[in-house]
Amino acid sequence: MKHARVIYQGATHEATERDGQLLLADGRLVAYDAVDWLPPLSPSPRPRTILALGLNYADHAKELAFKAPEEPLVFVKGEGALIGHRQFTHRPAGVQFMHYECELAVIIGRTARRVKRADAYDFVGGYTVANDYAIRDYLENWYRPNLRVKNRDTCTPLGPFLVDAADVPDPMSLALRTTVNGKVTQSGNTNDMVFDVPFLVEYFSSFMTLSPGDLILTGTPDGVVDCQPGDVVVTEIERIGALVNTIQTGPTS
Template sequence: MKHARILLDGQLHEATERDGQLLLRDGRLVAFDAVDWLPPLAPTPRPRTILALGLNYADHAKELAFKAPEEPLVFVKGEGTLIGHRQFTRRPPGVKFMHYECELVVVIGRAAKGVRRSDAYDYVGGYTVANDYAIRDYLENWYRPNLRVKNRDGCTPIGPWRVDARDVPDPKALALRTTVNGAVTQSGNTRDMIFDVPFLIEYFSRFMTLQAGDLILTGTPDGVVDCQPGDVVVTEIEQIGALVNTIQQAP
């Protein structure tokens, strides 16, 4: 099932997809373009932890002239970075290179501590799509991106759907694609991850407790390009959804 969080007439609603429309809990069906889309976070108490992977696709590491990492390169994001489907991300004035990153997001379904890799999928509640924009001008170290690269307000569109894990039988074989103004600029597959979902859940849960609603952004393949104000960027993952975002010029 595909779940969404939306605003309709200023009211927050949980919704599911039904025949190309949004089905609200009160039984109403509304059109996709009649609402404001929010990040499709699981309805759990806050705060939540957002973990993100750098250089988790060998082709992307090669694209940046880096050796593939031998263990996960991880950074933490704040929830203020997240915005919804069909929303706007600002490009700061004067920057020379701002690029998208199409990423599969794992939504943790229940508390996970000391999980074995063979049991890891039992702790996945669902999946969504993220576009984790980066500004290379601000980058000091590819292995540990600084705050301005990955923790700017609204720098990470996510959604439109949170898809139940049972509806994604093989997250290790999902096609990823990005288009900018309708032209395909990035194409990849989750099979090319260096560290796959079960590995990451085992790795993180060795030293920290993953809680229901926590997010793991799993990295992007090669093919990132500079994006300009006015560009419409669509990051799409097979079986999960197509996330639309438009870039604005920041004042």
């Protein structure tokens, strides 16, 4: 099942996909373009922790002239960075290079502590699409992206749907694609991850507790390009959905 969270007629609603429309919890069917989309995360539990992988596709590491990491390169994101489908991401005035990152996002379904790899999928509640924008101007170095690179307001669109894990039988064989203004600029497959989903659940839960609603953003393949104000960016993952986002000029920072 595909779950969404939207604002319709001034109120926030939980919804599911039904024949190309949204079925609200109160039984009304509404069109996609009749709502404002929120990140498809239930208000309870909200994500306590958002973990994001850097250089988790060898081709992307090569694209950036780095060696693929020998252990996960991870940073933590704040919830304030998240926005929904069809929303706007700010490109600060004066920056030289800001690019999208099409990523499979994993939503933890139940408390995970010291999980074994073979059991990892039992702790996954679902998946969504993340577009984790990065501003290269602010990068200190490849292993320590500072807050201004990845933790900016509006810099991480999420959605449009949260898809139940049961409806994604093999998350490690999903095609990813990004278009900018209708032109394909990135394509890849989750089977090219350096560290796959079961490894990551085992790895993180070995030293920290993962709670229901926590997110793991699993990295992006090569093919990132600079995005300008007015660009419409669509990050799409097979079986999960197509996340639409538009760039607009933000304040200098």
